[in-house]
Amino acid sequence: MALTDTAAKQAKPREKGYTIPDSLGLSLYVAQSGVKSWHFRFTWLGKQVRISIGTYPETGLKEARARRDEAREDIANGVDPRDSRREKKAGMIAAGGQTFRRVYDEWLAFRKGSISPGTYRVISNAMALDVLPTLGDRQIDAIKRADVIALIRRVEKRGSVATAVKVRQRMSQVFSYAIATGVIEANPTAEMHAVTEKMGQHKPHPFLPFSEMPRIMVAIRDCASGQQLKAAMMLMIYTASRPGEVRHAEWSEIDLDAAIWTTPAAKMKMRRDHTVPLSTQAIAILESMLPITGDKRYVFINRNSTTAPIGTNYANNVMDSCGLTGIQSPHGFRHLFSTEMNHRGYNRDWIERQLAHADASIIRDVYNHASYLEQRRPMMQEWADLITINS
Numbered sequence: 001m002a003l004t005d006t007a008a009k010q011a012k013p014r015e016k017g018y019t020i021p022d023s024l025g026l027s028l029y030v031a032q033s034g035v036k037s038w039h040f041r042f043t044w045l046g047k048q049v050r051i052s053i054g055t056y057p058e059t060g061l062k063e064a065r066a067r068r069d070e071a072r073e074d075i076a077n078g079v080d081p082r083d084s085r086r087e088k089k090a091g092m093i094a095a096g097g098q099t100f101r102r103v104y105d106e107w108l109a110f111r112k113g114s115i116s117p118g119t120y121r122v123i124s125n126a127m128a129l130d131v132l133p134t135l136g137d138r139q140i141d142a143i144k145r146a147d148v149i150a151l152i153r154r155v156e157k158r159g160s161v162a163t164a165v166k167v168r169q170r171m172s173q174v175f176s177y178a179i180a181t182g183v184i185e186a187n188p189t190a191e192m193h194a195v196t197e198k199m200g201q202h203k204p205h206p207f208l209p210f211s212e213m214p215r216i217m218v219a220i221r222d223c224a225s226g227q228q229l230k231a232a233m234m235l236m237i238y239t240a241s242r243p244g245e246v247r248h249a250e251w252s253e254i255d256l257d258a259a260i261w262t263t264p265a266a267k268m269k270m271r272r273d274h275t276v277p278l279s280t281q282a283i284a285i286l287e288s289m290l291p292i293t294g295d296k297r298y299v300f301i302n303r304n305s306t307t308a309p310i311g312t313n314y315a316n317n318v319m320d321s322c323g324l325t326g327i328q329s330p331h332g333f334r335h336l337f338s339t340e341m342n343h344r345g346y347n348r349d350w351i352e353r354q355l356a357h358a359d360a361s362i363i364r365d366v367y368n369h370a371s372y373l374e375q376r377r378p379m380m381q382e383w384a385d386l387i388t389i390n391s
Contacts, residue, residue, distance in 0.1 A: 027039050223322040245267070248309050249300065
């Protein structure tokens with residue numbers, strides 16, 4: 001039984017991807033993620049071959065059948081449809097057209113040196129899932145605003161609102177790169193936040209007022225989480241670090257005698273070395289971990305593998321164990337630190353450097369390489385003293 005537009009539209013994702021057949025080798029593949037793509041199966045030189053000929057709904061049933069028929073005609077004429085598609089794509093580029101995929105690859109290669117490996121993977125995976133199957137082989141100067149909106153709406157409809165916002169932002173960066181390199185004249189994503197931003201509003205990390213810190217610290221100290229989890233959480237708070245920075249902390253980065261922890265640029269969000277002065281409380285936490293993990297690579301190790309760092313969700317797990325989920329987020333401690341130390345009159349640059357933030361002014365940040373290490377030492381000791389519970 002041939003496929004219908006209604007059946008294609010109503011096909012829902014399952015735990016595993018599945019195929020809905022149409023006719024004459026054409027089928028619709030529904031991935032676990034909800035992405036739908038048209039596949040054409042044929043026999044070439046005695047072997048079964050499957051090629052993708054578009055995504056749904058960008059490529060409708062009628063157009064998919066037309067592409068299938070075109071491929072079948074190639075086969076009848078003794079031409080491999082894969083070669084035919086490659087020749088058409090090459091001809092388009094030779095004629096002066098740049099595909100979105102080609103410009104995207106150039107942009108990502110250009111950005112690779114300035115972003116972390118984790119961010120690189122996130123961008124690559126998101127674009128491979130949501131953008132390249134639909135727009136990758138299109139001439140970039142032929143992509144219209146309506147094409148981008150349709151793609152964004154598809155991502156939103158599967159419930160990935162935050163992802164939709166990120167995808168739109170990444171696409172905008174690719175188009176801006178294309179403008180800067182003279183490939184296109186206008187960015188089709190310009191002002192598109194007017195129709196997408198409202199669906200992806202950023203929710204601030206929840207945090208309690210600083211006056212509640214004693215209660216929070218007692219809750220963490222007395223919660224049911226294990227020693228290592230609580231130690232990692234306390235070090236994160238004492239150093240105002242990101243959860244991921246503590247998670248990946250290595251003994252080779254820590255100098256207990258000098259009381260500093262230096263994270264290399266490759267592991268930092270802002271791609272520059274980050275040196276943290278350690279308070280006496282932070283030193284005590286690290287010294288308590290020495291007998292447990294001192295002979296390992298990571299300060300806090302995974303319970304399933306001594307060669308891997310502690311689990312990704314360790315901080316959230318501690319918050320949950322303390323009954324603080326939805327009230328105080330792990331990242332919210334950084335906000336508390338910034339607010340309190342600014343209130344106490346500490347230099348803004350010292351605080352921002354401790355948080356490993358880039359300056360809001362790009363030019364200022366480029367020339368401001370000062371680490372303010374010695375100025376930050378007494379600041380971090382006061383912060384630790386303020387929140388330490390002596391009981």
